[in-house]
Amino acid sequence: MKPRPIVALLLAAFVGIAAALTPMEGTLTPEQDARYRVLIHELRCLVCQNQTIADSNADLASDLRKQVHDRIAAGESDDDIRRYVTDRYGDFVLYKPPLTARTAALWIAPFLLALLGIGLVLRLLRRNRSAPAAATPVDAQRLRQLLDEKDP
Amino acid sequence: MRYAIPVVVLVAMLVLLGIGLKLDPREVPSPLIGKPAPAFELPLLGADPEAPKLSVASLTGRPVLVNFFASWCAGCRVEHPLLMELSKQGVEIVGIDYKDAPEDARAWLARHGNPYRQVALDRVGQAGLDWGVYGVPETYVLGADGRVLFKQIGPVTPQAWERDIRPLLAGAAR
Amino acid sequence: MIAELGHFALWLALAVGLAQAVVPTVGYARGNVRWMALAGSAAQAQFALVLVAYLCLSEAFRQNDFSLVYVAANSHSALPLVYRLSAVWGAHEGSLLLWMLMLAGWSFAVSIFNRRLPSEISSLVLATLGAVSVGFLLFMLLTSNPFERHFPIPLEGRDLNPLLQDPGLIIHPPMLYMGYVGFSVAFAFAIAALVTGRLDAAWARWARPWTTTAWLFLTMGITLGSWWAYNELGWGGWWFWDPVENASFMPWLVGTALIHSLAVTEKRGLLQSWTLLLSIIAFSLSLLGTFLVRSGVLVSVHAFATDPARGVFILAFLGAVVGGGLTLYAIRAPRLVRQGQMQLASREGLLLFNNVFLIAAAAAVLLGTLYPLAIDALGLGKISVGPPYFNAVFLPLMAPLAVLVGFAGTASWKRADFKVAFRPLRVLAVVALVAGIALPYLTQGRGSIAASAGAVLAVWVLATSVQEVWRRVRAKPTWIAGVRSVPRGAWGMTLAHFGLGVWTLGVAFASTFSVEKDVRLGPGQSADIGRYEFRFDGVTHVEGPNFKSDTGRVVVSFRGREIARLDPEKRLYPSQGSVMTEAAVDHNPLRDLYVAMGEPIDRGNVAGDWALRLYYKPMMRLVWFGGVLMFFGGILAASDRRYRLARRAESDIPVGAAAA
Numbered sequence: 011m012k013p014r015p016i017v018a019l020l021l022a023a024f025v026g027i028a029a030a031l032t033p034m035e036g037t038l039t040p041e042q043d044a045r046y047r048v049l050i051h052e053l054r055c056l057v058c059q060n061q062t063i064a065d066s067n068a069d070l071a072s073d074l075r076k077q078v079h080d081r082i083a084a085g086e087s088d089d090d091i092r093r094y095v096t097d098r099y100g101d102f103v104l105y106k107p108p109l110t111a112r113t114a115a116l117w118i119a120p121f122l123l124a125l126l127g128i129g130l131v132l133r134l135l136r137r138n139r140s141a142p143a144a145a146t147p148v149d150a151q152r153l154r155q156l157l158d159e160k161d162p
Numbered sequence: 163m164r165y166a167i168p169v170v171v172l173v174a175m176l177v178l179l180g181i182g183l184k185l186d187p188r189e190v191p192s193p194l195i196g197k198p199a200p201a202f203e204l205p206l207l208g209a210d211p212e213a214p215k216l217s218v219a220s221l222t223g224r225p226v227l228v229n230f231f232a233s234w235c236a237g238c239r240v241e242h243p244l245l246m247e248l249s250k251q252g253v254e255i256v257g258i259d260y261k262d263a264p265e266d267a268r269a270w271l272a273r274h275g276n277p278y279r280q281v282a283l284d285r286v287g288q289a290g291l292d293w294g295v296y297g298v299p300e301t302y303v304l305g306a307d308g309r310v311l312f313k314q315i316g317p318v319t320p321q322a323w324e325r326d327i328r329p330l331l332a333g334a335a336r
Numbered sequence: 337m338i339a340e341l342g343h344f345a346l347w348l349a350l351a352v353g354l355a356q357a358v359v360p361t362v363g364y365a366r367g368n369v370r371w372m373a374l375a376g377s378a379a380q381a382q383f384a385l386v387l388v389a390y391l392c393l394s395e396a397f398r399q400n401d402f403s404l405v406y407v408a409a410n411s412h413s414a415l416p417l418v419y420r421l422s423a424v425w426g427a428h429e430g431s432l433l434l435w436m437l438m439l440a441g442w443s444f445a446v447s448i449f450n451r452r453l454p455s456e457i458s459s460l461v462l463a464t465l466g467a468v469s470v471g472f473l474l475f476m477l478l479t480s481n482p483f484e485r486h487f488p489i490p491l492e493g494r495d496l497n498p499l500l501q502d503p504g505l506i507i508h509p510p511m512l513y514m515g516y517v518g519f520s521v522a523f524a525f526a527i528a529a530l531v532t533g534r535l536d537a538a539w540a541r542w543a544r545p546w547t548t549t550a551w552l553f554l555t556m557g558i559t560l561g562s563w564w565a566y567n568e569l570g571w572g573g574w575w576f577w578d579p580v581e582n583a584s585f586m587p588w589l590v591g592t593a594l595i596h597s598l599a600v601t602e603k604r605g606l607l608q609s610w611t612l613l614l615s616i617i618a619f620s621l622s623l624l625g626t627f628l629v630r631s632g633v634l635v636s637v638h639a640f641a642t643d644p645a646r647g648v649f650i651l652a653f654l655g656a657v658v659g660g661g662l663t664l665y666a667i668r669a670p671r672l673v674r675q676g677q678m679q680l681a682s683r684e685g686l687l688l689f690n691n692v693f694l695i696a697a698a699a700a701v702l703l704g705t706l707y708p709l710a711i712d713a714l715g716l717g718k719i720s721v722g723p724p725y726f727n728a729v730f731l732p733l734m735a736p737l738a739v740l741v742g743f744a745g746t747a748s749w750k751r752a753d754f755k756v757a758f759r760p761l762r763v764l765a766v767v768a769l770v771a772g773i774a775l776p777y778l779t780q781g782r783g784s785i786a787a788s789a790g791a792v793l794a795v796w797v798l799a800t801s802v803q804e805v806w807r808r809v810r811a812k813p814t815w816i817a818g819v820r821s822v823p824r825g826a827w828g829m830t831l832a833h834f835g836l837g838v839w840t841l842g843v844a845f846a847s848t849f850s851v852e853k854d855v856r857l858g859p860g861q862s863a864d865i866g867r868y869e870f871r872f873d874g875v876t877h878v879e880g881p882n883f884k885s886d887t888g889r890v891v892v893s894f895r896g897r898e899i900a901r902l903d904p905e906k907r908l909y910p911s912q913g914s915v916m917t918e919a920a921v922d923h924n925p926l927r928d929l930y931v932a933m934g935e936p937i938d939r940g941n942v943a944g945d946w947a948l949r950l951y952y953k954p955m956m957r958l959v960w961f962g963g964v965l966m967f968f969g970g971i972l973a974a975s976d977r978r979y980r981l982a983r984r985a986e987s988d989i990p991v992g993a994a995a996a
Binding site: 166168175179 | 609613616617620627631632633634635644647648651654655658659662663665666669670706708709710712713717718
């Protein structure tokens with residue numbers, strides 16, 4: 011058999027999600043549980059395709075969930091826990107990249123672009139106001155003529 | 163001129179995407195490179211529970227390869243012959259058996275050969291977590307001062323050995 | 337034999353596509369009308385050929401012809417027929433064929449409906465579509481041939497990925513591709529305009545229904561995809577900002593901007609070069625999406641199997657098509673620009689801001705999607721950009737848009753007196769503020785700034801769009817005359833804006849007030865979320881056609897009264913050895929109750945305790961219902977009678993009048 015160059019769909023990799031969602035509640039206060047929920051939805055599972063550790067059933071994801079859980083229960087802050095994970099796996103595990111020199115463009119550019127757009131539009135509208143009313147608006151006559159035009 | 167801006171943006175993006183095709187998005191470099199190896203204390207395979215455990219302190223003084231493996235791991239089988247070969251050449255390899263039953267590990271090593279100077283058991287995977295392991299096999303190169311010099315993700319290939327690991331070991335030994 | 341026929345048909349389609357691209361273009365350059373007229377026949381012939389190829393592949397699936405590599409990899413003799421037929425687009429090669437069928441279908445439609453257009457426009461549009469089809473056919477034939485055979489012939493196929501064995505997946509990809517591919521028509525119109533220099537209100541009127549149609553399909557495709565992920569992936573999420581999702585969302589955002597700028601170009605004859613640029617970008621982003629999904633440059637939950645060789649091809653194709661389009665734009669657009677009068681206080685003035693925010697939002701999605709790649713390419717390490725980033729950046733850019741929508745109907749073209757126009761809106765603004773802030777307390781019993789902000793915007797959008805129709809209807813003496821007097825285009829716009837309001841409300845509530853619980857339950861035990869009690873009644877074993885299932889039974893009670901029986905499943909598909917989670921959902925417009933099965937706590941003991949994930953998601957349905965409303969809004973707008981050129985003799989062209 012000729013070797014197939016590809017492996018069907020990578021989809022297979024996330025079959026069985028929610029398989030090992032071992033319940034761990036009971037030991038956290040409601041506030042702590044809320045922090046736990048937020049954190050596990052912010053951390054990326056490394057072995058998975060593109061999932062948070064909350065959504066993955068990979069072994070590693072469940073280990074990390076347990077770490078997050080136990081560390082919250084032990085009184086660590088969210089930043090402590092984030093640092094714990096990034097010290098081991100790097101910034102890759104954070105779905106919300108911290109604002110640093112290398113992510114500055116990521117965080118600022120969209121808003122900069124919106125401001126630039128607004129500025130350009132305002133300039134365009136102001137320029138128009140001062141310009142003489144040179145342009146003729148499309149009138150019905152002209153449009154009908156255009157639409158009715160026969161093939162040459 | 164401003165009508166040409168879109169073309170410029172497009173060209174920049176094509177270059178970026180072209181480079182992207184050559185990169186592996188799944189490989190995550192370790193933040194531990196250049197830092198001291200994370201501490202651990204693990205029982206040794208085959209030793210009685212009272213015996214002294216393996217710790218980072220016992221890995222300093224000479225360059226060492228630390229190889230995370232498991233009997234259930236397919237990639238480990240791939241790199242195994244090379245590890246056997248390296249150990250014959252006198253490279254010191256310490257095995258950390260990751261999330262595995264000792265008897266399975268023992269049977270696996272009996273069948274395929276044992277390239278390890280020592281084998282430590284990381285049954286719950288705590289050491290693996292601290293070292294940033296995300297899929298066995300993974301191999302760390304430690305310098306004589308106990309710092310992590312390099313991390314091989316996935317099986318150690320002959321190319322990786324020649325290109326990345328061997329020069330490091332040679333440099334670290336000097 | 338059938339496979340060879342299909343394969344042959346594709347090669348013929350390639351030849352026809354070449355003719356369709358070249359002959360009319362040469363004809364245009366030489367002023368040869370007969371050569372130009374060839375475009376239509378070529379498009380029709382190509383559609384027939386691709387349809388033949390498509391039917392051949394479907395037939396191979398129907399017959400379980402495992403001598404085809406593609407069929408063997410994606411089907412199984414025990415697979416139900418409906419899934420065998422939808423398995424045609426279950427993986428890379430076949431989905432490309434579907435894509436190609438859609439492209440040929442769009443070209444066919446253009447050749448039929450645009451016969452009355454000036455022949456240089458219609459033939460150049462078709463020539464552009466022909467050129468695009470050549471690229472896709474070459475891609476398929478050279479790198480991804482679905483008709484490839486192999487030997488020895490396996491006795492059994494490897495089965496369709498179980499995730500794709502779902503009704504949502506039968507219609508989601510065709511809808512999505514209709515949208516993606518549909519933007520190629522807008523692109524082709526832009527190219528034709530650039531080449532001929534004909535860029536006026538009439539051009540916009542021709543291009544507009546095509547663009548709206550592409551947009552409405554994309555809207556539906558994205559909505560269905562989100563709904564499928566929610567039901568099938570078992571994590572209760574409906575949008576993850578995954579690269580594949582972003583790949584469909586970026587063209588949607590730009591397409592939405594395009595629809596609005598086309599309105600300005602049609603009604604006022606302005607913004608032509610901007611409209612052209614958006615037409616080119618919308619299709620470019622469709623192609624970029626194809627590249628991202630099929631080349632493996634990004635890690636995604638639902639990417640196709642990837643192959644860098646294909647990546648290189650698509651990248652080259654992307655460079656050729658988009659590069660060609662944009663270069664043409666850079667050369668020709670400056671000459672086509674017409675200075676026009678535009679006021680801030682007018683509908684077109686507001687639409688400019690609509691475009692600013694939509695484009696900034698699309699740029700943010702693009703940036704977030706490609707940023708990890710850029711950082712990696714620059715050797716700066718690896719980072720991830722995920723939902724927290726996108727939510728933080730996208731939502732602030734969308735909020736002003738929701739505010740603007742409220743003014744859409746009221747502001748008149750050309751020059752509006754904001755004071756007069758917005759007077760009736762003041763009441764609505766107060767209503768939105770009060771109702772929006774109160775809604776979280778009334779329905780959820782607690783407040784939240786995020787939910788209130790979302791609800792204020794949602795009520796504002798809903799109220800203003802209702803008011804817009806109400807104003808038009810009331811202007812006529814009788815109700816019926818009033819309803820009739822509103823053109824379909826206006827109905828469509830209102831409905832789509834209403835859908836946006838519904839969507840906003842759903843997103844605000846579902847993302848703020850959802851409760852998620854992982855619990856361990858034995859038969860007879862129960863867990864609570866608020867006043868909802870979920871009682872687990874154990875599992876039964878069920879044999880499906882091609883799977884085995886442990887079907888759980890969860891009885892939900894509200895204040896002690898039973899309201900739903902849910903049957904979440906854990907399915908094993910033996911042919912692929914994969915386990916699937918089928919969530920069970922009970923829903924009404926105000927809330928979803930969602931149960932997904934985990935594993936038995938003691939792996940061997942199915943009768944013992946199980947891990948279950950429970951969700952309460954308020955107003956979840958509104959998210960998709962909003963999308964459906966936009967879809968129908970699009971249908972109404974695209975079918976407005978002024979687009980039906982056949983009836984142009986009696987057509988009213990109210991442009992000048994409306995503007996005055």
